[in-house]
Amino acid sequence: MAQETYDIVVGGGGYVGIAAAVAIRSAAPHLRIVVIDAAPAQVWRKDQRASAIAAGASRMLTSMGLWDEILKEAQPITDMIVTDSRTSDPVRPIFLTFDGEIAPGEPFAHMVPNYVMVGALRRKAEELGITIEQGVTVEGFENQNASTHVLLGDGRTLVARLLIAADGVRSRLRDMAGIKTVHWSYGQSGIVTTVAHERPHHGRAEEHFLPAGPFAILPLKDNRASLVWTERTEDAERLIKEDDLVFEAELERRFGHKLGALEVVGARRAYPLGLTLAREFVRERIALAGDAAHGIHPIAGQGLNMGFRDVAALAETIVEADRLGLDIGSLSVLERYQLWRRFDTFQMGVTSDVLNRLFSNDSTPVRALRDFGLGLVDRMPALKSFFIRQASGVPGSDGPRLLRGEPI
Structure with a gap:
């Protein structure tokens, strides 16, 4: 079959893959970009989950x-x-409270x-003329001189200068490139669902640290909340299989009654939790992004x-x-991207790992120590402001311009 030529092939049609294509094409409209997405057409419309979009991302x-x-x-x-x-x-x-603004009128995050x-x-992407190939897999790629030849599952070959791998935490493209990872499982799963509640949440997010792991209540529009409920994997699998009455009873024990009667209005799903960090973000002709x-x-x-x-980077x-x-x-060229992102990624990976190990246990001495630490932070406004600024993802003057709201 005839070869098709592009400047960039993006593997993965989730929010990171499409956002990368849009960000590049918006600033360089002459670059030819194609997105290869193995997922069936329109499957993204069925995703009932919600995500916290930090101020830098917005x-x-x-x-x-x-x-x-x-x-x-x-929902701010x-x-x-x-x-x-x-x-x-x-x-x-x-033990700890945070104001939700990083600047007057600008919340540190929204739920979307x-x-x-x-x-x-x-x-x-469609408006910018970016091609999205749906339901097509990447079966392999090979670098030849100043290009990479990407073989698709339907037999076609795409020739491009760069392949962006944005195909998730179990990335086949990362494996094909021979990039190793550091990985371990926490023996936990995150139960994700949506609930409707009787009383307004007023935009408040809550994180309850419980012995099995954090239970996060994240506000959505119309008196609803998105839940990220961490349990030991065997308990999570059992809860997902329980009937509605048992599931809602367990949910109510953790959620409480402050927002009135609860009703599960979204599908329940459980996702295994672990830490996965790529040892390299780039190799010749390929860059990893997202999960x-x-x-x-x-x-x-x-x-x-x-x-x-x-x-953005x-x-x-x-x-x-x-x-x-x-x-x-x-x-x-790609080394600049790697240098920009590896330290931040390592830092956030270590932080999340330490927090999970510190808070996902029921040791009385450890609980006393961490509660003292939370209370101490709560009494230090400057430190709380620093944490909120970090969580907002808004960089300093040396960070990517897009995250500051500036064009490339």
Whole structure:
């Protein structure tokens, strides 16, 4: 079959893959980009989950002309509380509170339904003339001189200067490139679902540290909340299989009664939790982005936002190299992206790992120590402001421009 030529092939049609294509094409409209997505057409519309979009990511989406559309379905997080207790405790004392703004009128994060975000990205991709090949797999690739030849499952070969691997934490493209990972399982699974509740949440997010792991209540529009409920894997699998009455009873024990009657309105899913860090983010002609480069515990709510930080750094690296007439797929160019992202990724991976190990246990001495630490942080406004700024993902002057809301 005849070869098709592009500048960039993106493997993976989730939010990171599509966002990378849109960010690059918006700043360099002459670059030919194709997205290869193995998932069936329209499957993204069935994703009932929601994600926390930090301020840095929302600034990036604003500069890409997407945020106004997404904001219609977004729920700002106005404040956050952290508790530490056992499931059976009648009262859960609040050890830590956070104001939800990093600047007047700018929340540090919004909750956005995944299908809304991906839908907006795909419509923008279509507007920019980005080709999306749906239901097609990448079966292999081989570098030849100044290009990579990407073999598709339907027999076609795509020739490009760069392949972006954004195909998830179990990335086949990463494996094909021979890039090793550091990985371990936590023996935990995250139960994800959506509930409707009787009373308004007023935009408050809550994270309850329980012996089996964190239980996060994240506000959505219309008196609903997205739950990320961590349990030991065997308990999570049992809960998913239980009937509605048992599941809602267990949910109510953890959620409490402060928001009135509860009703599960979303599908329940359980996802195994672990830490996966790629030893390299780039090789000649290939760059990893999103979960293909890093998969972390959801305790800090930073997984998707780390992917968007990858997008901002990679897009700026590629566009600036192209403007200078450099080879956008060469290792010398891609090393800038790797240097930009590896330390932040390692730091966030270690932080999430330590937090999970510290808070997912019921040791009385450890609980006393961590509660003292939470209370100490709560009494130090400057330190709380630093943590909120870090969680917002807004970089300093040396960070990617898109995350500051500036065009490339």
